[in-house]
Amino acid sequence: MLLITCPYCGVERPEIEFRYAGEAHIARPAEPSKLTDEEWAEYLYMRTNPKGLLAERWRHAHGCGRFFNAIRDTVSDRFVTIYKMGEAKPDLERLVVEAAQ
Amino acid sequence: MPEKSVYSANAHLSPIVVTSNVRVEEAAPLVRLSLRGGEAAASHAGASIGAPLPLEPLTSTMADKAAAFWLGPDEWQIAIQEGDATAVFERVETAMADTPHSLVDVSERNRALIISGPKAAWLLNSQIFLDFDEAVFPVGMVTRTLFGKADIMLWRQSEDIFVLEAWRSFMPYVIELLQEASRELEAA
Numbered sequence: 147m148l149l150i151t152c153p154y155c156g157v158e159r160p161e162i163e164f165r166y167a168g169e170a171h172i173a174r175p176a177e178p179s180k181l182t183d184e185e186w187a188e189y190l191y192m193r194t195n196p197k198g199l200l201a202e203r204w205r206h207a208h209g210c211g212r213f214f215n216a217i218r219d220t221v222s223d224r225f226v227t228i229y230k231m232g233e234a235k236p237d238l239e240r241l242v243v244e245a246a247q
Numbered sequence: 248m249p250e251k252s253v254y255s256a257n258a259h260l261s262p263i264v265v266t267s268n269v270r271v272e273e274a275a276p277l278v279r280l281s282l283r284g285g286e287a288a289a290s291h292a293g294a295s296i297g298a299p300l301p302l303e304p305l306t307s308t309m310a311d312k313a314a315a316f317w318l319g320p321d322e323w324q325i326a327i328q329e330g331d332a333t334a335v336f337e338r339v340e341t342a343m344a345d346t347p348h349s350l351v352d353v354s355e356r357n358r359a360l361i362i363s364g365p366k367a368a369w370l371l372n373s374q375i376f377l378d379f380d381e382a383v384f385p386v387g388m389v390t391r392t393l394f395g396k397a398d399i400m401l402w403r404q405s406e407d408i409f410v411l412e413a414w415r416s417f418m419p420y421v422i423e424l425l426q427e428a429s430r431e432l433e434a435a
């Protein structure tokens with residue numbers, strides 16, 4: 147079981163208190179009706195699916211109830227960093243370099 | 248350790264669990280309000296109930312016959328020992344004035360259990376995956392978490408007294424699991 151830190155509660159909790167909510171920083175198009183089918187499909191279905199660091203949303207569903215963002219390594223399942231909604235997405239390339247040092 | 252608590256055992260009901268080292272009792276009815284809003288709303292609500300609403304995560308505040316629990320960065324539960332829920336609601340709602348907020352009377356939504364005794368934490372740990380060492384779960388801490396599959400709110404009133412609130416329909420499930428764990432405790 148993973149231990150995940152909620153940035154709002156400020157504590158580490160078991161994974162069962164959380165729900166995964168997909169890749170982060172994907173903005174819903176402001177005017178969907180102006181998009182082509184291909185563009186809409188791109189928004190709806192296409193994800194980066196990297197082998198390595200991924201920015202994703204989590205929700206502390208059985209705790210404070212809040213959504214937050216996290217950078218997780220999809221290879222090791224390790225959480226690299228966790229940040230509140232509205233905060234800027236960390237530079238993933240720099241995190242990779244830092245992790246290698 | 249607080250002398251008085253907004254939670255007291257319901258004298259009309261017999262205890263749910265009684266062993267040599269742990270006791271589970273149903274709490275007497277309370278007025279409960281759910282508040283969503285910013286710090287300004289929290290400040291107005293705190294003034295109207297006589298207990299400043301906690302702004303630190305997972306903390307609680309107490310006053311005479313009232314308590315306020317931090318449930319999220321913009322969410323609190325207020326508990327008041329008073330008969331008339333409508334009057335309490337009106338008092339807090341009036342204090343809000345024009346501050347954006349959502350205030351809901353949820354008095355009847357939950358039932359509360361008082362779990363007390365030297366093995367209270369042991370009993371809760373039969374279904375809750377949290378560390379109850381006082382260094383990480385001190386007196387006054389409150390959190391929502393899971394009890395088995397049921398969502399609960401858990402508050403540490405004192406070293407050996409916990410209050411567990413759950414939605415009414417989840418409570419038979421919670422109670423039966425506590426009773427089962429208490430039999431295991433007695434057999435140990």
Ligand SMILES: [Zn+2]
Nearest residue numbers: 152155206210
């Ligand atoms: Zn949380």
